[in-house]
Amino acid sequence: MSRKNVNTSEQTDQITDTPIEEMNADTHEVKPPKPKKERIIVPKKEVNLVIDAGRSRIKFQSFVDGQSATPVIALDSLVCQVDSLPFGELGAFAMSRGKDDNNKDIVESWVIGNSARFQQKQYVAMSEGENHKVDYFPVLVLGAVASLPNLYDLSTGANEKTRTLTLRLSTLSLASPFALKSAIERCKWIAVDGVKYKLSFGKSGFLGFPEGYGAALHTQSKLDSLNAKTFYTFDIGFGTSTLTEYSNLGKLPKRGMCSPNGGGGIATLIREFSEQISNSDSSRIIRPSQLREILETSTIEDGKVGAVAPDGRFVGDALEVAIKAWIKDSPLTYALEKLGTSGRRHPVTLCGGGFAIPPVRELVCTELLRAGIPENNLLIPEEPGTVALSEMRRLYTGDSNSDNEQQTA
Ligand SMILES: Nc1ncnc2c1ncn2[C@@H]1O[C@H](COP(=O)(O)OP(=O)(O)OP(=O)(O)O)[C@@H](O)[C@H]1O
Numbered sequence: 588m589s590r591k592n593v594n595t596s597e598q599t600d601q602i603t604d605t606p607i608e609e610m611n612a613d614t615h616e617v618k619p620p621k622p623k624k625e626r627i628i629v630p631k632k633e634v635n636l637v638i639d640a641g642r643s644r645i646k647f648q649s650f651v652d653g654q655s656a657t658p659v660i661a662l663d664s665l666v667c668q669v670d671s672l673p674f675g676e677l678g679a680f681a682m683s684r685g686k687d688d689n690n691k692d693i694v695e696s697w698v699i700g701n702s703a704r705f706q707q708k709q710y711v712a713m714s715e716g717e718n719h720k721v722d723y724f725p726v727l728v729l730g731a732v733a734s735l736p737n738l739y740d741l742s743t744g745a746n747e748k749t750r751t752l753t754l755r756l757s758t759l760s761l762a763s764p765f766a767l768k769s770a771i772e773r774c775k776w777i778a779v780d781g782v783k784y785k786l787s788f789g790k791s792g793f794l795g796f797p798e799g800y801g802a803a804l805h806t807q808s809k810l811d812s813l814n815a816k817t818f819y820t821f822d823i824g825f826g827t828s829t830l831t832e833y834s835n836l837g838k839l840p841k842r843g844m845c846s847p848n849g850g851g852g853i854a855t856l857i858r859e860f861s862e863q864i865s866n867s868d869s870s871r872i873i874r875p876s877q878l879r880e881i882l883e884t885s886t887i888e889d890g891k892v893g894a895v896a897p898d899g900r901f902v903g904d905a906l907e908v909a910i911k912a913w914i915k916d917s918p919l920t921y922a923l924e925k926l927g928t929s930g931r932r933h934p935v936t937l938c939g940g941g942f943a944i945p946p947v948r949e950l951v952c953t954e955l956l957r958a959g960i961p962e963n964n965l966l967i968p969e970e971p972g973t974v975a976l977s978e979m980r981r982l983y984t985g986d987s988n989s990d991n992e993q994q995t996a
C-alpha cells in the first residue's frame with residue numbers, strides 16, 4: 588500500500604495521521620477518515636465571589652480552589668446606564684436580563700464605580716434612595732464581576748471571545764437572599780471589553796450571609812469560645828449603624844438579634860457637619876461630596892480634631908461639634924445606648940467605614956467607655972472598613988482559625 592493515490596495536501600495531512608490498519612488495501616481506494624474534531628476539555632472553574640454591596644462602597648473579593656484570586660476591591664456605589672459601552676473602562680459592561688418580542692436579548696450597558704461619574708449622563712448613588720441597594724443589586728454585582736482585574740483568567744472556554752463564568756455568589760446583606768437570587772439569575776451574560784461571558788450559577792450558587800459576617804468571624808478568631816459565648820459587632824456604615832448579636836457556641840458564629848438603626852450612619856454625620864459649617868461661615872458653601880472627603884481625611888491628635896476644607900480653611904472645630912452632636916442626638920444615639928448595656932457584659936467588635944475615620948473612632952470609643960463598657964471588651968480590627976468582607980476568606984481558604992492577615996493582600 589502506497590500513498591500515491593493521495594494527491595491533495597489536505598488529504599495527505601489526514602492520512603499521515605491515520606493508522607495503517609484503517610486503510611483498505613484491496614480496493615486501492617483510501618477512504619479518508621473524517622477528521623475528528625478535537626475536543627478541548629476545559630475544566631470548570633468555580634469562582635466564589637463574596638460581595639458586600641453597601642450604600643457608599645461595594646466591597647468584594649474572589650476565591651478559586653481555596654485561594655484568593657483577587658485582593659479585596661472597593662468601588663464607589665455609583666451606577667450609570669449608558670447608550671454605548673465604553674471600552675477599557677473600569678466597571679463598564681453590557682448585560683442582558685430579558686428578551687424582546689422577537690426573542691432577542693435586550694442589551695443594557697452600565698458603568699459602575701467611580702467611572703460612573705464621567706459618562707456625561709446622570710448617575711445614581713446607592714445612598715440616594717431607601718431601596719436602591721436592593722433594586723440595583725444585579726447591576727452592582729455584575730459591575731463587581733466586570734471589575735475583576737483577572738476576569739478573563741477566571742473564565743473558561745475554548746473560544747477567546749465567548750467564555751463561561753461559573754459563579755458562586757456570597758452576599759453580605761440585610762435584604763432577602765431569595766429576592767436577590769432571583770434578580771441576579773435573570774442575567775444570562777455580561778460583555779466586557781469585547782468578550783462575552785456566559786454566566787452560570789451553580790445549584791448551590793448563592794449564599795446569603797448576615798451583613799457584617801466577616802466581622803463576626805474575625806471576632807470569633809480573637810475570642811476563646813468558652814469565655815465569650817456571646818459577642819456583638821457594631822458597624823457604622825454610610826446609612827446605618829448596626830448592632831448585631833452573635834452566639835459563639837458552635838464552629839461558626841450564629842447571628843441572633845440584629846438592629847440596623849437606619850439613619851445612624853455617616854450620612855447623618857455629614858448633614859450635621861454641613862450644618863455646623865454653615866453656622867460658622869455661611870458665605871462659603873462646601874458641597875456634601877467635599878464634606879465627605881474632608882471627613883474621611885480628618886485626624887485627631889491629643890483629643891483635638893483636625894480637618895481642612897478644599898480652600899485650606901481649618902474646619903476641625905466644626906467637625907468636632909458635629910461628631911459630638913451626632914453621638915448625642917441622632918439615630919446613632921439609640922444604637923450607642925443599646926450597645927452601652929450589652930457591651931458591659933460581652934465583647935464587641937467595632938467595624939464599618941465609620942470606624943476607619945480616626946476622630947469618629949476616638950470620640951465614639953470615648954462615649955462607649957463613658958457608658959461603662961470595660962476597655963477590654965472593645966475590639967477594633969486593623970481595617971475596620973473592610974473587615975466584614977476581608978475576613979470572609981476564613982470560609983473560602985481553609986484559613987479557619989489562624990490569624991493570618993497577609994492572605995488578602
Ligand atoms: N478607609 C477609610 N478611611 C476613611 N473613611 C472611610 C474609609 N472607609 C470608609 N470610610 C467612610 O465611611 C463611610 C461608611 O463606609 P462603609 O463602607 O462602611 O459604608 P457602606 O457599607 O457602603 O454603607 P451601608 O453599610 O450603610 O450600606 C463611607 O461613606 C466613607 O465616608
Ligand SMILES: [Mg+2]
Nearest residue numbers: 641642824825
Ligand atoms: Mg456596610
